Amino acid sequence: MTESTLETSGRNGLDESGAQNSAVPPRSSRGHRFTSYDVRAFEVPGGREEDWRFTPMKRLRGLHDGSASATGSLEVEVTGDSAAKVETVDRSDERLGTAGAPADRIAAQAWSSFTEATVVTIPKDTQAAEPVTVTVHGPGQDRTAYGHLQVRAEPLSEAVVVLDYRGSGIIGDNVEMIAEDSARLSVITIHDFADDATQVSSEHVHLGKDAVFRHFAVSLGGDLVRVNTKVTFGDRGGDADLLGVYFADSGQHLEHRLLMDHAQPNCRSNVTYKGALQGDSARSVWIGDVLIQARAEGTETFELNRNLVLTEGARADSVPNLEIETGEIAGAGHASAIGRFDDEQLFYLQARGIPYDQARRLVVRGFFGEILQKITVDEVRERLEAAIDKELAAAGE
C-alpha cells in the first residue's frame, strides 16, 4: 500500500479557488514563531513537537541536541559574474544575522557554531549579466560542519545566484538572502549531496521596498535534507516567488518548511513546490505556512504543493496553512495534493506506441515541467532534467 497522507489545515483545505477578503482567527498560530540567536533559548526537541513531528530525529546525527560538534568545515567556492563582491568574514561582522533570527534549535546551533561566513554582495545599481555560482562542499563523511552564507542584493541591483550544495557529511547552516529596495534577486538552491549527507538549512529571506525575489529550491540527494525558508517583508511592494522541486528515492527524507510572513501591506508571495517519490520509505514533507498580519493589507498570496508518488512504499506529507489577521487582502489561497502515478496517462501514451519507460519519463517531466521551464539558467535546468531522468532510470521498473 502507498501510505500517502494528506493533511490540511487553515480555512481552505483542498479548495484551489482561494479565499477572498476573509479573515479567520487562527486557533493556534504557527506564523508567529519564537526566534533567538541563543541556542540555549531552545529546548532540545524530542520529536513530538509540531516543528519536528515529521522529522526522523535519529537521522539528524546530533545536530539538534548539541552532540554534533564541528569536526570539519565547509569549502565554499564562488565563481561567475565579477560584479559580485565576495568576502569571507568572521562572526563579528555586523551585517550577519540581519535577514532574520534562528527559529529552531538547529538554526541557533549553526548560528552559535560557525567560525567564518561568506558574504556575496551585488553592489548598488549593478546588473550581474552572468549567474554567480556559490558551490558549497560538505565536510566529508561523518564529519560535521556549520556554515553561514549571506547573499545581499543592494538597492536597484539585479542578479541570479546559484547555491550548489555537494558532497558528504553533516551540515547545519543559515543562509541569508536579502533583496534591498527595488533589487531583483533570484537564488537557485540545489541540494545534491551524496547519499550519506545530512543537512538542516535555515534560509532567511528579507525583501525591501518593491524588491523582487525569485527562489528555486531543488532537493535531490542526501539521506536527510530539511530546509526551513522564511520570507519577511521590510516594506511595501515586495514580490516573492518560491518554486521548488524535489525527488525522493528509497530511504531519503526531504523536508521543506516555508513561512511567508506578511507584515507589510501590498506585498505578494507565491509558493509552488512539486515533488516525486519512489522506492521503499522514500519520504517527503512539505509545510507551507502563510501568515498575513493585521497591517498587511492588500496582500496577495498563493501556495501550492503537489506530490507524485511513483511507487508503493513511498510517503508524502503536505500541510498548507494560512493564517489571516486582516480582512483587507487582495487574495489568498492554497492547495495541496498527493497523487498516485497516473495509470490513465501512462496507458494513453503507451496506447500510442510509446514504450513504458519513455511514457513514464514524459509524464514525470511533464509534472515538473511547469517549474523547470522557469529556470532561466540553461545549465542548471538541463542538469535537473538529466538528474530527474537518471532517478527514473534508476528505479528500473
Next chain:
Amino acid sequence: MATLEIKDLHAEVDTEEEGSKEILTGVNLTVRSGEIHAFMGPNGSGKSTLAYAVAGHPKYRVTSGSVLLDGEEVLEMSVDERARAGLFLAMQYPVEVPGVSMSNFLRSAATATRGEAPQVRHWVKEVKQAMSDLEIDESFSERSVNEGFSGGEKKRHEILQLDLLKPKFAILDETDSGLDVDALRVVSDGINRYTESGDKGVLLITHYTRILKHIKPDYVHVFVKGQVAESGGPELADELEESGYVRFTGKKEAAAQS
C-alpha cells in the same frame, strides 16, 4: 491483407461495490482490412470495455478468449507493443497529460510506431497538413496533451493521431459523440481519409446512427450485455434507427438520432 480476430473474449473489471464483475461475456468478431464495422449497443453494454480490453488497459482483466492480429496473440503483448503492432484506440474520453506538449507527444508516438524518428522537415509538413485537414489551430501543438481541450477538440485530436499513425486497425469509441454537425463532418472526413487506401480495418463504436451518414459501414453489429447479439449489413442500422434496441434488450431505448 490483415485480420483482427476476437474469439470468445471474456473480461471483467474490479468494482468497488460488487468486487469483480464480468462485462464481456464471450465476444466473437472478425475485422479484415478494408472493412468498416459499425458497433452499436445500449449504454453500459460493454462497448468501451471491449475497446479497452483489446488495447490492454490495466483495469480490465481478460479471463478467457483470444485476440489475434494476423494470427499473433495480442493479449500477450504490452499496451505499447499492441500499438506498434498496428492497433489503435480512439478513446471515448481521451486522457489529459499535463506538461507534455502535443507536438512532443505526436512525434514520440510517430517515432515509436514507425520504428524511427520521422525526418523533421517532412514531419512538420505532415503534421501541419493533418491539423489543417481537421481544422485544428496550429497553436494546439504547444499545448499540453488534451489539457483544457473541449470535448470536440479532444475527438479531433484522436483522429489527428489516427491520420498520422495510420494503424492497421482502428477502434473508434464514440468518436462522434459530443460533436456538433460541422465537427462531425470534419471528423468523419478524417476517418474516411484514413480508410481511403483500402487496407485499413475500422471498428466504429457508436451509440447514434448519424455518423453512418458520413461513414458507410460494411457490417453492423448489435452489442448487448457483453456479446454480439446480431450482425448484419447496413440495413441493421436502419432498423436500429427505426425501432431502437428494444428487440434486443426487451427495454425501450431508442438509438437516438440527434
